[in-house]
Amino acid sequence: MDEVFHKICNSNKYIITCGDFNVNLLENSGLCTKIITLFKSYNLVNLFLEPTRITPTSxxxxxxxxxxxxxxxxxxxxxxxSDxxxxLITFQIQNKIITKKNITVNPKTAGRIETxxxxxxxxxxxxSTHNDLNHQYESFFxxxxxxxxSTFIPKTISVNSNVSFSEWATIGIHKSRTQLYELYDEKIVVNTAEFNLYVRNYSKLFKKNCSVAKSRYLSAKIKNSTNIIKTT
Structure with a gap:
């Protein structure tokens, strides 16, 4: 299931997984934590925490x-x-909205630089040949x-505001995210100051590593592009 989710996540599709998982979410067990953590690592949450199988004894x-x-x-x-x-869940079907924003840039191409x-x-x-240096500097400036x-004329372009997690996240980032979700689940049970500090520091380090990974991904994408200005 982990391999299937990993493959589906790279396609940027919505996911709905349903069935009889034979894991009782009302119990505080290792198996319960394991399955919840697996789904959470792919941003999938369970929609029910109420009895779904009722018998005379359970x-x-x-x-x-x-x-x-x-x-x-x-x-x-x-x-x-049936016991x-x-x-039943209801949701609206709609086209995925891609948020865009406008930015203003000054394209600096080789031709414009030479001009x-x-x-x-x-x-x-x-x-100016004025004797005052301040006057000369002001004239030059x-x-x-x-x-x-007049050469580098500003241009407004529309760009996507988001980069998909699956595009830039490395294997290490995926593993760290899984570990972070496990720590969040464990935090519910182990609620000590020392452990909370550890989780908080791990979360900060994870965010920092995400920033570095995304930066490297974008830099490489620009560097390897055949149209650097447009990619930037």
Whole structure:
């Protein structure tokens, strides 16, 4: 199941997993922690924590739905011709919304840089010959800014604001995330100051490593691109 989820996550699809897992979520057991941690490592949460199999001697929560979709409605269906209850979830189907934002850049291509150099050279003879150094500097600075702004004209482009986790996350990042989820689950039981500090520090280190991994991924993507300006 872990291998299947890993493959599906790389496709950026929504996931809904349901069935009789034979693991009672109402028990505080190692097997219960293991299955919850597995699903959480892929951002899948169980939707029910109520008895889904009821017999004259027991009431267990072994049937469930694990998903990364937020349902608009969920309910347990009783009175079936079985000692298992049914689970029903309702959710709206819609196209995945890709959030975009506009940014302003100054494209600095090789051609524009050469044009800028030529403009500077052609304008140098016409600079102020005033004896005051401040006046000379101001004249040069104004000329430089005018030529820069007229050569590197700002351009507004629309870009995606998010990069998928599966695109830049390394194997180590995936393992660290799994470990972090396990620590969060353990924190419910082991609630000591020392352990809480350890989890907090591990979380900070994980976020730092994520930032480095994403930075390296984007740098490599830009470096290996055939159109560096557009990729940037």
């Amino acid at each position: 009431a267990t929560c072994i049937d469930n739905i694990y998903t990364d979709v937020v349902p608009s409605h969920k309910e347990i269906i009783n009175l079936l011709d 298992h209850c049914g689970q 800028f150099k030529t403009k500077l050279i052609n304008n140098l003879p016409y600079l 104004n000329m430089y800014c005018n030529q820069f702004n």
